[in-house]
Amino acid sequence: MHTDERDLKAFGRELRRLRVEAELTQQALARRISQRGTTISDSHLSDVENGRAMARPWLRKFLDEVLESDGRLDKLWEELTGSGRQVWLHEVTKRTHDADALFEYQPLVFPVYLQTQEYSYALIRYGAPWLSQEQVLALAKERNDRAKRMAEATSPVIWLIIDQSVLWRRYGSPQVQKEQLAYVAHQIERERVTVQMLPIRAPRHAGTSGPRRIITTAEEPEVVYMESAEEGRIISGSADINRSRMVFTALQGAARDPQETLQAIYDEMKAIDNE
Incomplete structure (x- = not known):
């Protein structure tokens, strides 16, 4: 499915805001997600934050859990891409x-x-x-x-x-x-x-x-x-x-x-x- 570049960038900005608010580096966030069973690199997280890559459903779920954002990222993705x-x-x-x-x-x-x-x-x-x-x-x-x-x-x-x-x-x-x-x-x-x-x-x-x-x-x-x-x-x-x-x-x-x-x-x- 094609995703508009503006949607990716808007999602990335919110991910970065939540990560900074949680006082986590990209490396620390990637490590905590990887501990949940699915390995992810900090470079991929950087791509997501900068609108160069899409966060898959499993990643959005783990991000919301680690950042304790009450499903904010998954809801945002639905707002951005849902019609x-x-x-x-x-x-x-x-x-x-x-x-x-x-x-x-x-x-x-x-x-x-x-x-x-x-x-x-x-x-x-x-x-x-x-x-x-x-x-x-x-x-x-x-x-x-x-x-x-x-x-x-x-x-x-x-x-x-x-x-x-x-x-x-x-x-x-x-x-x-x-x-x-x-x-x-x-x-x-x-x-x-x-x-x-x-x-x-x-x-x-x-x-x-x-x-x-x-x-x-x-x-x-x-x-x-x-x-x-x-x-x-x-x-x-x-x-x-x-x-x-x-x-x-x-x-x-x-x-x-x-x-x-x-x-x-x-x-x-x-x-x-x-x-």
Whole structure:
């Protein structure tokens, strides 16, 4: 199985951190593993730490045992190379805000990092009717606080593709939608985000598999966040990421250019005024 070089380097960095934390040299760690019945050289451990070699399942098991890391290395390997695992909200939020670049497609709503508080409130209030008003208010405020931090930051670079229907929806009320559109237009004007709109009648529509976010970070392996109504999943397999990039490129080719999209947003704001 081919393993991305970035995955190997990320695993190696964590192995080195755990080894240093345990106050062991590579030679000492190799010796302790060899005492468990499988001989390994310190040069091989060096290759693993530097991303030149892959740690086999038996080695990951012994490393976790010797370093007393509670299975950390085996879990990390699954995170780096496993594809389709369920992800916690705080994890994808951290990955998103720590990223160098985001490439996202949204067919139904503006992403959370571009939402006004009123827009977030409407989405949560009617999308999760079992929550109390206090809970909805708290969640909407939390989203808005994160959105403000994203707007004020210089990274990540954000390239967003939305379906045209996102402009037409009236979550909460026409006024809530108008204020949301105005907020997005402002972020486009100040070049904080690049937005393209996929026309509703686009004949080559590659977005039928749902929303996705490609998260690119210099110090971490690239991942894709796939979201459904009930859960989100992190896709980390190299082949799966390449497929998502192909989908995003196809969406870019079918979408309106950023200036046309900005004009469409202003046109929709005028349409709301005339309703």
